[in-house]
Amino acid sequence: MITLTKRNTTTVTPLTGPAGMTGPAGPAASADPAPSMIPYRVPPVRQLGPARLTAGLEDCRRMDLAAHRDMHGTAPAMSGEDLASLADEVDMRGRGGAAFPFARKLRAVMGKKADKIVLVNAAEGEPASSKDTMLLTRTPHLVIEGALLAANAIGAKQVVIATVAGGMGHASVSAAVEERGIGHQVRVAGIVERFISGEGGALVRSVNGQIGEPPGRKVRAVESGVNGLPTLLSNAETYAQLAVLATLGAERYADVGTAREPGTVLLTVGGSAKAPAVVEVATGTPLYAVLDACKATTGDGVLVGGYHGAWLSADAAAVATVSRQGIAEAGGQLGAGIIVPLGGETCPIGETVRVARYLAAQSSGQCGPCRLGLPDVAQSLAEVMAGSATALDELRVRAAGVKGRGACFHPDGTSRFVLSALDAFPDDIEEHLLHGTCGRPVHGVLPLPPQENEPxxxxxxxxxxxxxxxxxxxxxxxxxxxxxxxxxxxxxxxxxxxxxxxxxxxxxxxxxxxxxxxxxx
Missing domain, CATH: 3.30.70.20 (Alpha-Beta Plaits)
Known part of the structure; x- marks a missing residue:
């Protein structure tokens, strides 16, 4: 059984920073207990409405344990069924993209008689996402608190926090574990970052010391996860939300947001935004308000849900609201909360081609749809960009052909992303088919990892x-x-x-x- 440990430590580190990027401000910055662990620049945050997960971060760059306790208190210990019932009251869903009911997953692990593990997925393989990095870097104890709460509730023997090896989050959460004195109970696992590294099966394999790629067949973590044990696997934001829910209670938690999806959600806003940030918003907030807060120009459209998400046209984005239901009604999916406004200076199809090629290269090559289908999809889209009408028909066939046939969901997500561009940018497609170009360069608004000179x-x-x-x-x-x-x-x-x-x-x-x-x- 894992127990919550309270230790008196140091104080919060105040900050201010230029252009929305946070950093130390004068002498107070020296109060940081581990300055080498926390870089000068950390992911900036904004809030639209009441702050829950990001409470207090407008005044500091990282919360230590004492500051966390002052701001959030301590989540009460709960039985597994009480915690599941609490999650059911607000219909808490996983925040990693699949939106699976947390209570159902919790009960599935509770029912196992073997030793159990809690696994925190903070391995952001998505180049356009930084919310997990923000949480681990700036408020790591909130994630740890939620994970420990779940571990106590189900009687788990260990918590494992998986994040990118050597990254900002890895250093920060490792320092937080040491600060609590729970290194024997909580393990921080550094893994190699790839786009597919955050997929559940790939994450478990990485934590188990194997190659971080999907296992090729569906293996549920609740059946066999870390070290082959039943594992409660959920996203870093999910555990942070769980800590807030347990502390506030269902009624206060539901004071903000919509009746169907109460609470707040973290969004990573980038792309054309002049003030990119991780933004905490109450569900039901208009998407245009989020874009305005980050000084973003919609232009031709907005990518919602990341590189396994979908493009929304400018008209659809203008009326969309931030919730699973609201984004779905606009024609997209909220996923892991990635918002990338395109702006009007870059070629939408060229941007989509760049990412389609990246996604094809990120395949683990385990099945035909990934190994053969995704490179073909990227190639067909490139030919459409060059003006081939024949390639447009071929693209639709190829993208539809990989759906539902892969060893994981990578082909499905890639297909959805590519096909959504055809629906969101019909005028741009027509320009390319007529003239072989839309007249705009490709500026690289959609972020991709730097190219490595691999042999x-x-x-x-x-x-x-x-x-x-x-x-x-x-x-x-x-x-x-x-x-x-x-x-x-x-x-x-x-x-x-x-x-x-x-x-x-x-x-x-x-x-x-x-x-x-x-x-x-």
């Missing part, structure tokens, strides 16, 4: 060993075919990222040890 990978053959077994062509049909004599011929000069796993398997299985992998920049 190129090639397949080679040691011809003194090759006996023409042909197994390589069976194992890697996208890379190798056989000539008229049954010997391998490579169809590509280099091995794309999504095919590298396939290439390694072919090399490992070559009976003559003739197939090799060569690297070179």
């Amino acid at each position: 190129e990978v090639r397949l080679t053959v040691d011809w003194t060993r090759c006996q023409g077994h042909g197994l390589c062509a069976q194992l890697a049909p996208d890379l190798v075919h056989l000539d008229e004599h049954g010997y391998p011929v490579f169809g590509r000069d280099t091995v794309p990222a999504q095919f590298r796993r396939m290439a390694r398997r072919a090399v490992e299985m070559c009976p003559a040890l003739a197939l090799r992998v060569a690297q070179g920049v």
Whole structure:
């Protein structure tokens, strides 16, 4: 059983910062208990309406334990059923994107007789999201409080907080665990950041010391998660919301927001925003009010829900409200709360092509829809951008063809993102088909990770060993075919990222040890 520990520590660190970016302000900044842990610049926050998760952050860059207790108090200990009933009262849903009812997940883990684990998903693989980083960096004890509350309720033996290794959040939450003196109960797991690293199965594999990619078959964390134990897996914001709910109670928690979706939600607003920030808003807030607060220009449209979300046209965005229901009625999905206004200076289709190519490269290459379908979808969209009407029909077929057929939801999300661009930007599509361009450059408004100079990978053959077994062509049909004599011929000069796993398997299985992998920049 995990117990809550209260220790008297240091005070909050005041701040002010230029252009909405927070940082230390004068002598008070030296009060930070671990200045090397918290960088000068941290994710800025804004509030529209009452602040819950971000309460107090307008005056400080990071809350230590004492400041957290002063601001939020201590969540009362609760039984598993009492906590589930409380979550049911406000219909609390997971904030990682899938919006799964938290109480249902909690009860599923409670029913297991084995040892249990609580897993906090703070691995933001989405380049356009920073709310998890904000929570871990600026108010880590709120996340820890919610995780400990859940752990006590279900009798979990350990809490694991998974975040990007070496990132701001990793350092901050590690310091918070040390500050509480609960390192024997709470483990901070640093994982490699990729787009798919936050997918549930991929996250569990990373925490278990395996390659951080989906397992290829559906494995529910409540059945077999961390170390093979029943695991309560939810997003960092979900646990922070849980702590606030338990402290306030259902009635006070529901004082803000809509009757159907009470409370607040965290949004990461970027793109064309001149004052990008993580914004806490009451559900039901008009989307245009959020954009105005961040000095954002809608332009051609707004991406909602991230790179597995959907584009909203400017007209749809103008009437949308911030809630699962409100965004769905506008034609999108709230997902993990990512809001990217496009502005009017960049090419919408060009921006979508950039991300489609990135998503194709982020595939783990485990199934045909990812390995073959996503690169084809990205290529067809690029051809549409260049003016090919034939490619437009081909794109619709290819994007529809990957849906529902993957080993995880990556193909479905990518398809939704690409197809939504066709609906949101019909005038821009028409310009490209007529003229091969809309006349605007691609400014890179949608954020992507910096390109790494990874060495190129090639397949080679040691011809003194090759006996023409042909197994390589069976194992890697996208890379190798056989000539008229049954010997391998490579169809590509280099091995794309999504095919590298396939290439390694072919090399490992070559009976003559003739197939090799060569690297070179």
